[in-house]
Amino acid sequence: MRLSSCLLLSQVALSACHVDEVIEPAPKSGSSTSASSSSSGGSGGGGAVVRTVSVRSPWGGPAQNLLADGDFELSISFDGHAGPNSWYAFDTMTDGSRYLRGETGGLCRTGLRCAVLEANMVLFGRGTGGPDGGGVDASAWAKPPTGKSCDVVSVSLLDCDQTVFSVKLKPTAATPDDSGWCSYAASIAKAPTKRCMYVDSNLGPGEVALFDSAVVVASPKPRMDVASSPLSGESAARASRLMRRVRDLTPLGGRAPLVPPAVP
Amino acid sequence: MRGVTAFVLAGVCLYSGAARAGEFDPLGGFSFAAGAAVTLDFESSQLPPPAEPLASEPKRKAAADALSGGWVLELGPYEEAAFGVALPAVLASYRVSVWIRGGEAVGSIATTYDGARRDEVATLFPTGRMTSDGWLELANEHVVIDGARGVAHVSVFAADACEVDAFELVVDGTATTAPGRACSGLAESAVCGVGEVCTWGACRRVSGWVPPIPSDREKVTDYLGNRIKFFFGPYQNRTVDLPAAEVAIEAMRNAHDPWSYWNGFLLALRRLHDSHTSSGWSPADYAVRNPNPIDVCFVEGDADWSQNSAPSVEGYRDVLVSHAGAMRTLGLRAGDRLVRVDGRHPIDWARSLIEVSWSLLPASNHSTFASLAASLRSLVSRYAHTIEVVRCDASGCGSIESIDITAAAMLAPQEDYQTGLCDSRPSRHVPGAPVDHHGEDDVFAGFLEGLPTEERLFGVEWDSLYTTTGQDGIGPALTEAVARITNEGATGVLLDHRRGTGGTLAGPQIIWDYAVERHPLTFFQTRVRAEDEQPSLASGKALFSAALAKFEVDEAGKNGAAPVPTALLITDDVSASDWLPLGMKGAPKVRIFGPYETSGAFSTRLTFGYWLGLNYTLASGDSFVADGRTLNGFGVPPDQVVMPKQSDLAQGKDTVYEAALAWLRSQKGDSP
Missing domain, CATH: 3.90.226.10 (2-enoyl-CoA Hydratase; Chain A, domain 1)
Known part of the structure; x- marks a missing residue:
């Protein structure tokens, strides 16, 4: 049996990123994986720059991230194969599962992997709760299509099991920064249950946005005071349905009815 | 950009000195390491043939933004490129690297010393080096190959469509011990070196199964340890097993070699003692075929006919031959008994393999060993030197007999043997x-x-x-x-x-x-907070009742x-x-x-996958029943x-x- 055939028998996944990457002089290769990011290229000599080179940690982080894999470093799998399940992708038209495509390398904000958010797709990222139900700071980054503003992507923090609690992460700017990325952030003073991330968009047909560097960390003093802006209407209803889908999709998901059975 | 690409195309070496791998000039042009033992940038349409030819030749395409030269290999989803490597006829340690772009791919280099069967495999993992135009480096270090005896071939397999360029083999150290030296079972692995494990009678380099130690090991160790602490769900196993897992995590901080570091993390997972929680698999498990298969299956049982010659061992059940295949049975048949492996009770011996065996899968409870008994066939073949057995027939059993596993006839290099299911x-x-x-x-x-x-x-x-x-x-x-x-x-x-x-x-x-x-059966709950301890029966009961009211209890x-x-x-x-x-x-x-x-595996899975080489799974929660008990581990x-x-x-x-x-x-x- 060829190795490739064997590999297909197993699940896969990929890499991601550190949030504390720094820019340093050109890296030398050949040693162990570098923790911090560094880049080179374009800083000297004549001629046009072909490319810049950077080194990033491929393992994900930060260590205290309450999301299972906020960097997507270990969350991308083969299309058509069950695999990593830190993140789920769903179709908003059918509520059915979709393949979560990954982007690689320097195109991502941090690390080696990030998610490709497509039109009519939502992402659901699994997480856990902070110590003693205290506050959390949440942040994430998205790279909208050229010419689109940051609000084309919507990021929310939910109770993993119900939409009774939800809060939207606010874009920190209306338009992307110089690198094309938008950041989103929110803080919660109390988070008594586990928190998951829900990502929606207004992308048009054929448009994609990159999504990366999602972080939820416990914070005794939440860094900003953000008024709760819960999901509502169809968004809340869809999120609720998809939470149940997540439950059903886990390898031993429940079989309980979506709605109470009719009383005879 | 094209102008500089052309500059690179000219193949000018821009780096001088003892480079250990290809480097980039200030403008981002790539050049292979000076003195690289082997380089390949796919400029020729003829690739060195691999040991096992592919059904179709890898496709090349011209690419103005190739990393090296003007051509790249182009792989579609689920496609593989493979090529042989013309090694210098010396024993050497190499850094092996290749660059990919545009999608997920995994690389590996396999070495064959007997002309047919892969003896060793090293996986190429992402190093973290990347370029702004999407190239990623896959590599591994200190891959020891004896070019005087063996041949090597490289495989790049694409999960998604991708491009491949700039393969390179660079000497990164001196190798003092040849791979594949003879050894006699895991218990005598002392003859093997750091990063080697005695498997199938030979010291095999398992260090190639894992990436190098991250230079930011403290952060990575914290992050990996927290994945377990935050997300491993079963209450009983957390109470009983998590402390031992945390010891393994702490040991990672002082590990001196990649195998010790990464196997330390996977050991932590295995120590969680849960059937859903697995430490993945290695490419070698698939790529390196067992040269010494044993077609005998074992079960735990009652050795009522051989108590006189071999009394049962307290704490363990007896191990019996359930059934055997047509060949490669060591002469064993149903009813024979496996008394000891390398001097220990078979299950005790199998449990000791937790230190090295990635595929060891325990029961979630702490008292039964059915899966280990079923695995003994492959574990004995892989790691044992000597087994002691009692042979029986319809009239009774004989005395204890010793069998040297490493002396069993190996399969011929081209020979294959399919065993039945245990x-x-x-x-x-x-x-x-x-x-x-x-x-x-x-x-x-x-x-x-x-x-x-x-x-x-x-x-x-x-x-x-x-x-x-x-x-x-x-x-x-x-x-x-x-x-x-x-x-x-x-x-x-x-x-x-x-x-x-x-x-x-x-x-x-x-x-x-x-x-x-x-009837209502279980309420499954993924872990809520890292610090959550085993709930009391009363709170578990209340949780179940609340879930029942919300129609979240699974029914049977x-x-x-x-x-x-x-x-x-x-x-x-x-x-x-x-x-x-x-x-x-x-x-x-x-x-x-x-x-x-x-x-007692009453959970679901949270699975992480890393470049086809380090996948792992955690049980993510626990199941409550109506009286408030949690079930995982029971x-x-x-x-x-x-x-x-x-x-x-x-x-x-x-x-x-x-x-x-x-x-x-x-x-x-x-x-x-």
């Missing part, structure tokens, strides 16, 4: 079930063989419970088998699920709907179920195959037979404890089956 079934009893135990994921059903037709006792033998809708996986076949019980007028049914590989709750539901009245069965007497046989199981007996336990016409409780006990007996096996009898058959016959009057 399925905890000494014999098969349903029409169509393979007597040689080859084949799995099938459902075999029909009236039990060898019985008078008028008895009308129906049997179903199957392993998997995987179906997501009832219409996929095992669903249709299992549904049909269950329908036949009624349609064909069975008066009793024997469900042989002694090898239960799990699945989803939709799998056991097919059986439950036939056999039991609808169907109103109006009217089964014939049903015997369920269990031995080696996981997950949905735990839930199956849980849902049937206590039902009026059901009786469960087996040697001991089930695994199996479902059989209604009738039946241990396979050596005397039965030696005489061709299947103890557990015979007990179930006797009960079914005793229930004749209860049939509808």
Whole structure:
């Protein structure tokens, strides 16, 4: 049996990123994986720059991230194969599962992997709760299509099991920064249950946005005071349905009815 | 940009000095390392042929933004490129690297010393080096290859479409010991060096299975340790096993070599002692074929015929030969006994392999070892030097005999041998079930063989419970088998699920709907907070009640179920195959037979995957029952404890089956 055939028998996944990457002089290769990011290229000599080179940690982080894999470093799998399940992708038209495509390398904000958010797709990222139900700071980054503003992507923090609690992460700017990325952030003073991330968009047909560097960390003093802006209407209803889908999709998901059975 | 690309195309070496790998100039142009032993940038349409030719040649395409030269290899989804490497005829240590772009891919380099069989494999992992135009470096370090004896070939397999460029082999150190030196089992691994493990009688470099130690090891160690601390869900296993796992995590901080570091993390996972929690697999598990397969399957049982020569060991059950194949059996047959492996009780010895064996899968409970017994065949082949056995026949047993596993005749390099399943079934009893135990994921059903037709006792033998809708996986076949019980007028049914590989709750539901009245079963909850401790019975009960009110409790069965007497046989199981007996336990016409409780794997999985080489899975939660208990770590006990007996096996009898058959016959009057 060829190795490739064997590999297909197993699940896969990929890499991601550190949030504390720094820019340093050109890296030398050949040693162990570098923790911090560094880049080179374009800083000297004549001629046009072909490319810049950077080194990033491929393992994900930060260590205290309450999301299972906020960097997507270990969350991308083969299309058509069950695999990593830190993140789920769903179709908003059918509520059915979709393949979560990954982007690689320097195109991502941090690390080696990030998610490709497509039109009519939502992402659901699994997480856990902070110590003693205290506050959390949440942040994430998205790279909208050229010419689109940051609000084309919507990021929310939910109770993993119900939409009774939800809060939207606010874009920190209306338009992307110089690198094309938008950041989103929110803080919660109390988070008594586990928190998951829900990502929606207004992308048009054929448009994609990159999504990366999602972080939820416990914070005794939440860094900003953000008024709760819960999901509502169809968004809340869809999120609720998809939470149940997540439950059903886990390898031993429940079989309980979506709605109470009719009383005879 | 194109101008500089052309500059690179000219192949000018811009880096001088003792480069250990290809480098980039200030403008981002790439050049191979000076003095690289092998470079390949696919400028030629002729690739060095691999040891195993591919069905189709890898496709090249011209690319102005190739990393090196003007051509790249182009791979579609699930496509592989493979090529041979012309090695210098010396023993050397290499850094091996290749660059990919545009999608997920995994690289590896395999070495063959006997001309046919892969002896060693090193996986190329992402180093973190990347470019703004999308190139990623995959590499591994200190890959020791003896070019005087062997040949190497490289494989790049694309999960998604991708481009490949700039393969390079650079000497990165001196190798003092040749790979593949002879050794005699894991217990004598001292002859092997750092990053080597004695496997199949040779020191094999397992360091190639893992990436280098991250230079930010403290951060990475914290992050990995927190994945376990934050997300591993089962309460009992956290209480009992998490402390030992945390010791392994702490040891990572002082590990001196990549194998010790990464195997330390995977050891932490194995120490969690849970059937859903696995430390993944290595490419070598698939790419390196077992040169010394043993086709003998073992079960735990009662060695009633050999207690005088080999008394049972306290704390462990006896280990017996369940069945054997046609060849490569060491002369063992059903009823023979495996007394010791390298001087230890077989299960004790197998448990000790937790330090090195990535595929070791324990039960979630802490007292049964069915899966280890079933794994002994491959574990002995891989890691043992000497085994001690007692041979028996229909008239009795002999004395203890020693067998040198490393002296067994290896397969010829081109030879292959397929072993049957170790399925905890000494014999098969349903029409169509393979007597040689080859084949799995099938459902075999029909009236039990060898019985008078008028008895009308129906049997179903199957392993998997995987179906997501009832219409996929095992669903249709299992549904049909269950329908036949009624349609064909069975008066009793024997469900042989002694090898239960799990699945989803939709799998056991097919059986439950036939056999039991609808009733609430479990409430599954993924872990809420890292610091959560085992809930009290009262709080667990309240949680279950609240979930019941919200229709979040999983239910088993169907109103109006009217089964014939049903015997369920269990031995080696996981997950949905735990839930199956849980849902049937206590039902009026059901009786469960087996040697001991089930695994107790009442969770689901949270799976992480890393570049096809370091995948791992954590049990993500725990299941509550109505009285407030959590179930993970506690199996479902059989209604009738039946241990396979050596005397039965030696005489061709299947103890557990015979007990179930006797009960079914005793229930004749209860049939509808």
